[in-house]
Amino acid sequence: MASSSSYNPPCAACKFLRRKCIPGCVFSPYFPPEEPQKFANVHKIFGASNVAKLLNELLPHQRDDAVNSLAYEAEARVRDPVYGCIGAITFLQRQVDRLQKELDAANADLIRFACNDVPLQAAQPRPPQEAAGVRNVGFGGGGGGRLYQTGGVQISYDVPWNDIYNSHGGGMDGNN
Amino acid sequence: MAASSSSSSFSKPPCAACKFLRRRCLSGCIFAPYFPPEEPTKFVNVHKIFGASNVSKLLNEIPAHQREDAVNSLTYEAEARLKDPVYGCVGAITILQRQVFTLQRELDATNADIMRFASGTGAPRGSGSGYDDPNSTDYWTGKGQDGGI
Numbered sequence: 001m002a003s004s005s006s007y008n009p010p011c012a013a014c015k016f017l018r019r020k021c022i023p024g025c026v027f028s029p030y031f032p033p034e035e036p037q038k039f040a041n042v043h044k045i046f047g048a049s050n051v052a053k054l055l056n057e058l059l060p061h062q063r064d065d066a067v068n069s070l071a072y073e074a075e076a077r078v079r080d081p082v083y084g085c086i087g088a089i090t091f092l093q094r095q096v097d098r099l100q101k102e103l104d105a106a107n108a109d110l111i112r113f114a115c116n117d118v119p120l121q122a123a124q125p126r127p128p129q130e131a132a133g134v135r136n137v138g139f140g141g142g143g144g145g146r147l148y149q150t151g152g153v154q155i156s157y158d159v160p161w162n163d164i165y166n167s168h169g170g171g172m173d174g175n176n
Numbered sequence: 177m178a179a180s181s182s183s184s185s186f187s188k189p190p191c192a193a194c195k196f197l198r199r200r201c202l203s204g205c206i207f208a209p210y211f212p213p214e215e216p217t218k219f220v221n222v223h224k225i226f227g228a229s230n231v232s233k234l235l236n237e238i239p240a241h242q243r244e245d246a247v248n249s250l251t252y253e254a255e256a257r258l259k260d261p262v263y264g265c266v267g268a269i270t271i272l273q274r275q276v277f278t279l280q281r282e283l284d285a286t287n288a289d290i291m292r293f294a295s296g297t298g299a300p301r302g303s304g305s306g307y308d309d310p311n312s313t314d315y316w317t318g319k320g321q322d323g324g325i
Contacts, residue, residue, distance in 0.1 A: 092272035099279035
């Protein structure tokens with residue numbers, strides 16, 4: 001008698017929920033058994049039935065991105081129960097505002113230089129402020145921002161938690 | 177006639193959560209301070225995405241003085257997820273990150289131009305600066321184009 005050569009281990013969701021992982025399980029393509037924490041976080045914050053409803057309302061090709069963003073939000077909320085990923089939005093918005101002001105000022109300087117309104121010896125560029133939103137820098141928690149890939153764009157920013165779930169690797173990718 | 181017989185003189189209306197959940201809004205209801213009855217949609221959205229019991233657990237784990245901020249951020253996330261079921265507020269993070277990247281690059285380029293003026297070379301951008309990202313916009317003339325002010 002052949003052993004179960006086609007055995008599929010239960011997905012992380014069904015393992016967590018202690019139920020049989022049937023073919024066609026809505027969670028199994030997105031919550032592999034080797035990433036148990038991903039589902040644990042999503043379940044804690046959103047709840048399994050809410051996630052299932054959400055996935056069922058999406059087209060199949062959208063579900064991978066949806067799960068990744070839910071996992072990201074869930075981990076952010078687990079690490080920062082008060083602000084979740086809104087903390088990152090606030091931080092980035094401040095970065096955008098600051099950089100825009102600096103750019104406006106630099107462009108104004110450049111116009112003056114181009115028009116020869118400012119003597120050359122006074123023509124010093126404004127020192128570029130380090131954009132913590134772009135480079136990995138340490139923060140109060142002692143680590144760097146991790147990367148989250150969505151739509152091909154990597155997110156790297158100073159966040160109040162040490163590492164963010166990287167849906168594409170699961171491994172640490174920051175200074176932490 | 178005792179004052180207590182007057183109708184609802186001293187009873188507070190149920191909070192939006194208890195009204196939605198069709199239950200009695202007790203004093204000490206965890207939701208009541210943050211989901212007033214005049215904002216029913218706020219709780220509906222949060223409940224739809226997170227679920228009332230998850231929100232209740234979360235609020236119970238947070239010190240009281242931080243709960244309002246927590247509810248506000250949950251509300252924001254819930255609304256973002258309802259508007260964009262695929263990316264939720266992570267979409268906003270992506271957009272902001274791109275903006276930071278673009279602005280930083282523009283700032284670096286502008287500062288480089290200023291340095292060129294300061295050093296006396298005065299060569300404007302667009303002469304081989306190599307910025308060929310279609311998302312970037314040259315301040316002067318557009319992407320990589322020769323041109324003046």
